[in-house]
Amino acid sequence: MKIENPKPIDWQFSTRAEQLQSSVIREILKVTMRPEIISFAGGLPSPATFPVERMKAAFDTVLSNQGKVALQYGPTDGYGPLREWIAQSLSTAECKISMEQVLMVSGSQQALDLIGKVLIDDHSKVLVETPSYLGALQAFSLYQPEFVSVPTDDNGLLPHEVAKIADGARLLYALPNFQNPTGRTMPVERRLQLVEVCEKLGLPLIEDDPYGALSYRNEPLPKMLTMNPDGVIYMGSFSKVLTPGIRLGYVVAPIPLIRKLEQAKQAADLHTSQLTQMVVYETIKDGFLAEHIPSIRTLYANQCQVMLDALDEFFPAGVTWNRPEGGMFIWLTLPKHIDCMHLLEEAIEQHVAFVPGASFYANAPEKNTLRLSFVTVPPEKIREGVAKLAKLIAAKLK
Numbered sequence: 001m002k003i004e005n006p007k008p009i010d011w012q013f014s015t016r017a018e019q020l021q022s023s024v025i026r027e028i029l030k031v032t033m034r035p036e037i038i039s040f041a042g043g044l045p046s047p048a049t050f051p052v053e054r055m056k057a058a059f060d061t062v063l064s065n066q067g068k069v070a071l072q073y074g075p076t077d078g079y080g081p082l083r084e085w086i087a088q089s090l091s092t093a094e095c096k097i098s099m100e101q102v103l104m105v106s107g108s109q110q111a112l113d114l115i116g117k118v119l120i121d122d123h124s125k126v127l128v129e130t131p132s133y134l135g136a137l138q139a140f141s142l143y144q145p146e147f148v149s150v151p152t153d154d155n156g157l158l159p160h161e162v163a164k165i166a167d168g169a170r171l172l173y174a175l176p177n178f179q180n181p182t183g184r185t186m187p188v189e190r191r192l193q194l195v196e197v198c199e200k201l202g203l204p205l206i207e208d209d210p211y212g213a214l215s216y217r218n219e220p221l222p223k224m225l226t227m228n229p230d231g232v233i234y235m236g237s238f239s240k241v242l243t244p245g246i247r248l249g250y251v252v253a254p255i256p257l258i259r260k261l262e263q264a265k266q267a268a269d270l271h272t273s274q275l276t277q278m279v280v281y282e283t284i285k286d287g288f289l290a291e292h293i294p295s296i297r298t299l300y301a302n303q304c305q306v307m308l309d310a311l312d313e314f315f316p317a318g319v320t321w322n323r324p325e326g327g328m329f330i331w332l333t334l335p336k337h338i339d340c341m342h343l344l345e346e347a348i349e350q351h352v353a354f355v356p357g358a359s360f361y362a363n364a365p366e367k368n369t370l371r372l373s374f375v376t377v378p379p380e381k382i383r384e385g386v387a388k389l390a391k392l393i394a395a396k397l398k
């Protein structure tokens with residue numbers, strides 16, 4: 001039985017939904033999936049690093065030994081042994097993190113949404129870096145805040161600038177390690193100053209850290225979480241150290257906030273897949289990451305060097321870029337008159353893609369910036385793609 005010629009619904013979306021837009025990156029990614037395109041646009045980790053066999057064995061072990069538990073509904077806060085593992089891995093001699101402070105989420109992207117839900121009202125002031133992670137701007141936007149962009153330099157957020165504009169703000173969202181999109185890192189002293197400023201202001205400081213483990217040469221810098229666990233909300237992810245397809249991340253926060261986030265998560269999806277959490281725990285519990293992460297670092301460090309060498313060799317004077325010490329991105333600043341959105345259209349015609357930087361600004365986009373990712377493109381293609389881009393830019397400088 002079926003109604004004949006049903007009248008289509010005239011959808012009346014919520015004001016919240018009306019202002020939703022697809023991420024520019026996801027739109028670009030659709031084009032760049034074409035095999036002929038050399039894409040520096042994606043933020044995807046290299047599939048060469050995915051430990052497929054190891055995870056296959058872990059799935060098998062979990063399903064053979066604890067299949068009934070793994071396939072059942074689970075607790076909202078997450079799988080206990082994995083939360084305990086995370087708490088221990090984040091604890092230092094000076095700062096003990098307990099598993100009660102850890103909430104498992106379906107990718108750290110979900111943590112951004114939950115944080116928005118429980119901390120942001122319409123018109124709440126939310127402080128973000130200039131530029132910032134597009135996915136966070138998107139997630140927070142749903143709760144209709146007023147974004148205030150905090151000035152930054154090559155070392156990230158400027159703590160004294162935070163103090164000037166923080167009055168009434170609900171939170172500060174910070175990316176201290178190999179930032180997406182700029183690849184820059186905050187030095188230790190800067191972290192401490194920022195934590196101190198936020199503590200004085202009573203301002204919740206969000207530390208989003210999916211790339212922290214991917215430091216090419218040096219030991220990762222201390223986390224702001226460990227400098228003040230009562231004021232910092234830490235977000236971690238297994239996406240860049242295992243695989244993003246498992247959609248597993250975590251948020252660490254003071255107990256009153258964790259309780260609220262847990263209630264919000266319960267309403268959102270009840271809990272993150274118990275099977276996934278158990279498999280990840282099985283995969284990492286015997287120290288696997290300590291041997292696996294160095295292989296990711298080496299691969300990315302080499303790819304990064306190939307791109308830096310190609311930029312040095314091919315790019316014209318007047319373009320500047322940073323030299324990241326970890327992570328997946330290089331950030332370029334072109335002469336002011338070049339709009340990278342237009343440049344992208346021309347680049348795609350030449351079969352190269354990148355992400356225009358404008359999409360990463362909450363306010364006042366700098367249109368002459370762009371983000372390059374080097375992790376999924378083979379070295380010879382990196383050189384070819386950079387040479388093509390250089391030619392397009394050089395033609396605009398004549």
Ligand code: PMP
Pocket residue numbers: 043106107108109110133135175180208209210236237238239244247248249
């Ligand atoms: N934060 C940042 C800075 C990111 O770059 C990403 C993914 N690109 C995320 C959060 C979300 O990661 P996931 O949901 O895969 O954990």
